[in-house]
Amino acid sequence: MKLKSLIWMPLTLSLAALACSVFSPAATATPSSLTAAPIVTDTPAAPVATDTAAPAATDTLSSPTETVAPAPTDTPAAPPAQQFIAYVDPVRNLLVTNVTGDVLGGTTQYTQIAVEGQALDLAWSPSGEYVGFVTSRPDNVHVYYVYAVGAGTPVDLGIGADVAWSPDSAHIAFVRDGNLWQYSLETGAAQPLTFNDSTWAWGRPVYSPDGAYLIAAGALYADLGAQGNTAFWLYQIPVDGSSAPAPLPGMAGGPQIEGRLARDLTFSPDGARLAFTTSWHISACASAADYHVLNADGSGLRSVVSPSLAALADSASEKYFLGFSLAWTPDSAALLQTGEVRNCANFEGALVGGPQLSRVGLDGAETLVAAGNFDSLSFDRSGTRIGLVARPDAIAPGEVRLYNLAGFPVLTIGPGDLAALQP
Numbered sequence: 001m002k003l004k005s006l007i008w009m010p011l012t013l014s015l016a017a018l019a020c021s022v023f024s025p026a027a028t029a030t031p032s033s034l035t036a037a038p039i040v041t042d043t044p045a046a047p048v049a050t051d052t053a054a055p056a057a058t059d060t061l062s063s064p065t066e067t068v069a070p071a072p073t074d075t076p077a078a079p080p081a082q083q084f085i086a087y088v089d090p091v092r093n094l095l096v097t098n099v100t101g102d103v104l105g106g107t108t109q110y111t112q113i114a115v116e117g118q119a120l121d122l123a124w125s126p127s128g129e130y131v132g133f134v135t136s137r138p139d140n141v142h143v144y145y146v147y148a149v150g151a152g153t154p155v156d157l158g159i160g161a162d163v164a165w166s167p168d169s170a171h172i173a174f175v176r177d178g179n180l181w182q183y184s185l186e187t188g189a190a191q192p193l194t195f196n197d198s199t200w201a202w203g204r205p206v207y208s209p210d211g212a213y214l215i216a217a218g219a220l221y222a223d224l225g226a227q228g229n230t231a232f233w234l235y236q237i238p239v240d241g242s243s244a245p246a247p248l249p250g251m252a253g254g255p256q257i258e259g260r261l262a263r264d265l266t267f268s269p270d271g272a273r274l275a276f277t278t279s280w281h282i283s284a285c286a287s288a289a290d291y292h293v294l295n296a297d298g299s300g301l302r303s304v305v306s307p308s309l310a311a312l313a314d315s316a317s318e319k320y321f322l323g324f325s326l327a328w329t330p331d332s333a334a335l336l337q338t339g340e341v342r343n344c345a346n347f348e349g350a351l352v353g354g355p356q357l358s359r360v361g362l363d364g365a366e367t368l369v370a371a372g373n374f375d376s377l378s379f380d381r382s383g384t385r386i387g388l389v390a391r392p393d394a395i396a397p398g399e400v401r402l403y404n405l406a407g408f409p410v411l412t413i414g415p416g417d418l419a420a421l422q423p
Contacts, residue, residue, distance in 0.1 A: 087416040092118035125169035132163035162204035203261035209271035217262040227281035231256040248298025268332035285344035289323035312353040325375040330383035334361040370407035387421035
């Protein structure tokens with residue numbers, strides 16, 4: 001069985017990276033209907049109570065002339081919650097490292113290339129317990145998940161790619177042979193949510209905040225160019241099979257988005273908006289990029305790109321903005337994003353601006369966080385640390401690091417790729 005799916009990997013960042021505009025299609029293709037897939041919520045077992053012996057009583061002699069106030073009791077600060085980061089090492093084994101308190105702790109290797117293959121993609125469950133990941137095996141690419149904060153063994157879900165987790169961490173969605181599938185951790189069963197006879201191409205899905213829908217960029221395979229250029233809407237796909245996939249209400253009947261299928265599709269922490277990256281392949285030198293934000297219903301699509309870099313881009317003179325990674329800030333008010341501008345006239349590829357890591361607010365305000373080549377952006381649960389991969393140039397091997405919000409490195413984990421901090 002041959003998997004038809006687009007897998008976007010920061011490891012192979014070329015100088016060609018990404019853009020987007022809109023146009024009205026002459027005809028609209030619609031994927032077919034779905035089957036039901038009930039959401040199952042796993043309830044963790046209650047912790048086991050521990051009997052604690054009461055301290056023995058102590059006889060105290062009282063002084064008839066002096067009353068001594070009891071000494072204050074110092075209450076030790078609660079230890080910080082453990083914080084882990086998942087990533088792949090240079091040969092693409094899946095690793096998870098303890099980085100609690102900005103201190104390099106123990107590392108667990110969860111895959112072996114001879115068994116699971118090379119890890120190509122990964123995503124933490126919202127509960128912070130599991131990592132879903134995709135590997136390359138001799139027969140095809142496979143989807144796995146593993147309990148990643150202890151002694152977990154990878155579970156093979158079969159052929160697939162583009163992993164996404166439900167909000168309750170009870171289900172995994174993925175793409176297989178041009179269809180969206182959903183796997184239940186409780187039952188161990190997977191079932192298709194779409195039935196397109198491998199004629200459809202889906203980008204990585206994301207669950208709606210209530211878990212009722214998958215949302216994904218979709219287009220007919222026949223409409224994809226050799227380099228992935230196409231036109232698409234974002235579709236909502238109910239996981240209970242109550243209706244067929246349909247464009248988000250705010251997009252229905254409107255122009256499609258022109259470019260490669262959306263990458264980094266993610267909801268803002270407050271659930272009010274979506275953001276994604278797309279691109280348009282131009283040449284071996286560049287794929288012009290764009291970062292987009294829209295309302296959760298698909299309305300209000302707009303570009304949210306570094307103003308300092310956008311001012312340097314000019315398609316007429318073949319100076320293109322290239323973008324590689326984004327993450328919502330914890331307050332849902334801005335995108336953390338990477339970018340640069342290159343001059344691709346005569347394929348020279350000279351830097352015009354950047355590379356840089358910026359915080360770009362939905363109001364257009366920009367703060368430069370750090371200069372350099374970065375990708376695989378994520379925040380820790382405190383919102384004060386940024387996990388990323390830093391590179392000497394856009395295509396060089398990377399190093400996994402933690403940065404603070406002021407743009408300074410606070411911990412180097414080691415060589416690797418596809419970094420993601422535990423939510």
